[in-house]
Amino acid sequence: MHSVNQEIKLYLPQNISLFLKREDLLHPEISGNKFRKLKYNLLEAQSESVSGVLTFGGAFSNHIAAVAFAGKKFGFDTVGVIRGEELAGKISENPTLLAAQQNGMKFVFVSRESFREKSSAAFIDRLKKEYEGFYILPEGGTNELAIKGCEEILTDEDAGFTHICCAVGTGGTLSGIINSSLSHQKMLGFPALKGSFLSDDIRSFVKNTNWDLISDYHFGGYGKITEELIRFLNRFYRETEIPLDPIYTGKMMFGIYDLIEKGYFPEGSRILAIHTGGLQGIKGMNMVLEKKKLPLLNYI
Ligand SMILES: *Cc1c(COP(=O)(O)O)cnc(C)c1O
Numbered sequence: 480m481h482s483v484n485q486e487i488k489l490y491l492p493q494n495i496s497l498f499l500k501r502e503d504l505l506h507p508e509i510s511g512n513k514f515r516k517l518k519y520n521l522l523e524a525q526s527e528s529v530s531g532v533l534t535f536g537g538a539f540s541n542h543i544a545a546v547a548f549a550g551k552k553f554g555f556d557t558v559g560v561i562r563g564e565e566l567a568g569k570i571s572e573n574p575t576l577l578a579a580q581q582n583g584m585k586f587v588f589v590s591r592e593s594f595r596e597k598s599s600a601a602f603i604d605r606l607k608k609e610y611e612g613f614y615i616l617p618e619g620g621t622n623e624l625a626i627k628g629c630e631e632i633l634t635d636e637d638a639g640f641t642h643i644c645c646a647v648g649t650g651g652t653l654s655g656i657i658n659s660s661l662s663h664q665k666m667l668g669f670p671a672l673k674g675s676f677l678s679d680d681i682r683s684f685v686k687n688t689n690w691d692l693i694s695d696y697h698f699g700g701y702g703k704i705t706e707e708l709i710r711f712l713n714r715f716y717r718e719t720e721i722p723l724d725p726i727y728t729g730k731m732m733f734g735i736y737d738l739i740e741k742g743y744f745p746e747g748s749r750i751l752a753i754h755t756g757g758l759q760g761i762k763g764m765n766m767v768l769e770k771k772k773l774p775l776l777n778y779i
Contacts, residue, residue: 480505481634484751489718494746495739498640499721502632503728503756508552511756512652513545515632516625520616521549523624530612531556534620535597538566539575539702539726539763541756542620547579557584558610562594574762621651626684629655632753640751642667642744644735646727647692648701650677652755654684666690669731672701696734702726704764708733709774716778724757725764725776 482505484498491497502511509517524532532555536543543559550557559579567588570576576586587606589597596602603615616622629652633643638661645653647668657666670677670692678692698705704725712729716722723729735752738744761779768775 480631481636484637485721487719487721489715490736491739495744495748495750497735497739497750497752500632500637500751500753503722503754503758505756508548508759509545510541510758511754512629512632513541513620513756515628515655516542516620516651517545517549518628518631519624520614520620520622520628521553524555524614525553527614529555529614531558531610531614532616533558533560533606533610533613534616535560535562535594535618537562537702538573539760541724541760542618543579543584544575544759546616546620547582547584550584551582556613557582558587558613559584560587560589560594560597560606562589562591564588564590572766574766575759578759617649619649619651621649623684625651626655626658630659632656633659637751640664640749642748642750644669644731644750644752646671646731646753646755647677648672648727650681650684652753653690654681656753657681657685657687657690660687660689662687662689664689668692669696669734670694671697671727671730673697673699693734693738696730696737698730704729704768704773706773709768709776711736713774713777721754722758722761722778723754724760726760727757728752728754 482501484500487497487499505514534546547557570580642665644667645656647653647670653668660666698708711733712723723732761776765775
């Protein structure tokens with residue numbers, strides 16, 4: 480399955496071109512990279528005849544939304560281990576969790592401390608006992624099979640691009656893209672969170688060295704956004720009719736424009752940015768923005 484590359488002509492110097500690979504349009508519910516990351520995992524789960532799929536995520540997780548929907552669509556049980564005990568009584572106020580619940584997902588709410596232990600052997604053993612026969616997917620869905628799925632994002636038609644840009648959470652998507660890149664291409668990852676562990680994680684998944692992380696556009700950390708970013712996203716939508724999500728693709732696109740302005744990209748660069756989806760999270764983000772009396776994202 481291939482998605483279209485849409486040219487963006489907004490505010491660019493003449494000698495630089497920018498295209499957006501619309502992975503967000505792959506599927507209305509399992510959008511963008513989450514579709515890619517689930518594909519081979521669900522095929523594997525099916526071949527093992529598992530009792531269901533258990534995974535992990537935060538309050539507005541695109542991965543949780545995607546797994547819940549896939550469970551409903553393909554007919555398997557889903558369990559979401561969710562960060563934050565306080566969310567247990569507030570499902571109806573959280574559009575992501577409410578939709579996941581309506582799609583049949585059962586939740587286990589855990590404290591932030593327990594959630595941090597989620598990849599420990601003891602924690603996983605306990606879950607395995609309680610949810611016998613479940614296929615366990617890590618937070619964000621990143622594992623070898625997820626990366627294999629993300630290797631299908633780039634196609635032969637993308638060979639002419641000089642730079643490929645992708646938002647980074649766990650680094651699984653970027654790793655897949657790096658694995659399928661050509662040696663003359665430069666892969667740029669834009670982390671949506673603070674932290675220096677990502678490079679090591681990515682190195683463990685890839686062989687090529689034609690990549691870099693651009694760590695200046697996390698806007699204070701995961702899920703943090705500023706008025707400047709909101710205004711950029713609203714303007715980008717007004718002028719291109721393309722919705723970007725504020726957690727990942729919005730920060731990447733802000734970064735790309737900032738780098739273009741600073742002369743980072745050489746003359747003649749042909750940039751391909753990946754729209755990895757994530758639009759289901761906008762409703763929840765607007766609720767947070769409203770509480771903080773910040774302007775809202777006005778395109779959903
Ligand atoms: C999950 C997500 C990412 C991050 O993907 P990783 O493989 O974890 O790096 C990027 N963009 C969107 C929209 C996402 O939902």
